[in-house]
Amino acid sequence: MITLFEQPDSGNCYKVRLVAAHTGLPIERVTVSSRDGSTRTPEFLAMNPIGKVPTVRLDDGRFLGESNAILLHLAEQTPLLPADAYDRAKAYEWLFFEQYSHEPAIAVRRALVTYPERAALATPERMAQLLEAGNRALGVMEARLAQHPWLAGGAFSVADIALYAYTHTAEEGGYDLAGFPGIRAWMDRLAAQPGHVGLLD
Amino acid sequence: MITLFEQPDSGNCYKVRLVAAHTGLPIERVTVSSRDGSTRTPEFLAMNPIGKVPTVRLDDGRFLGESNAILLHLAEQTPLLPADAYDRAKAYEWLFFEQYSHEPAIAVRRALVTYPERAALATPERMAQLLEAGNRALGVMEARLAQHPWLAGGAFSVADIALYAYTHTAEEGGYDLAGFPGIRAWMDRLAAQPGHVGLLD
DSSP states (O other), rough: OOOEEETTTTTTHHHHHHHHHHTTOOEEEEEOOTTEEEEETTHHHOOTTTSSEEEETTTSOOOEEOHHHHHHHHHHTTTTOOOOHHHHHHHHHHHIIIIIHHHHHHHHHHHHHOOOOGGGGOHHHHHHHHHHHHHHHHHHHHEEEEETTSSTTTOOHHHHHHHHHHHTGGGGOOGGGGGGGHHHHHHHHTTSSTOOOOOTO | EEEEOOOOTTTHHHHHHHHHHHHTEEEEEEOOOOOTTTSSSHHHHHHHHHOOEEEEEEEOEEEEEOOHHHHHHHHHTSSSSOSSSHHHHHHHHHHHHHHIIHHHHHHHHHHHHHHGGGGOOOOOOHHHHHHHHHHHHHHHHHHHTTOOOOSSTOOOOOHHHHHHHHHTGGGGOOGGGOOOOHHHHHHHHHHHHOOOOTTTT
């Protein structure tokens, strides 16, 4: 069985549980945390030299990190990875957009708001920059989702899973989704998919 | 023929020219730039709503952005995308590492050093943070490359192309590669590959 080393409130870790839920893959869950040093121990760094979660141990004992790399690996040969080459390329595009332009604003601002030990880093200037960057990323999603039910191609895919993970907690970071009706309808659509699990399930 | 909309000194755009060179794919090149506003025109945003380079127009007229998504798309069905599922997953892992932990330090610091219009953003505190983050990313690469010739699996792949793009310009951003002999040997090995092209070729 695959083992997921996770921080339970992490959206990046939640992506792995979502793809497992939708593909029927059983996983064992082990809690570690960037907040208590357990992702920086020699034992953890031997599994993942970057010292980050999620990290998975595969059936053969080898390790894999980077949430969206894990998504792609687990989704191969399933309907969650589009079969059409262009739709698949657009899924890749959304996954890299998520890690470069979305998560570094929306997930980071949520952590600054909700983790007391990070409050000193939440300067007004930084919070304003993150708000602007996150709203720009949400605008890119809205432009797509106002016109189409899913992000890449015509069906629910790894792209939707990757972007949902932190978009659905954006309000915890101070983002107002009222002006993004396409995103809100898409989140409802995604949460209504058979097999859906919540962040804290 | 594929059209590459590129900023000529951009490492992210260089990745696309490297994968094209190694797969024998002819490309037409069109220069645009984030520095003169030409990636923010309505015409450009209609091609890529994120307003970033590289953007490619494929043979059928459809568009694709995000450098590493373009790499994966163009490398499918070629030896640059590992055939083994785990090696391929490790290539994905390096591509996401590059966009999250490497490029935002190493490429950004180079731009702050070399683009005069960004000098005001290059505060001592930010430059120190970027130096530390970039050296940490280089350390992760070194740990791999001190032991193995290539990043993912046993052969030259898209992972090497993606990481080479900005690693080989790291010294322009103030990073010292003297302490990373594995990286330096890997860069020499990569530049000696048949079909290699330089950043400004």
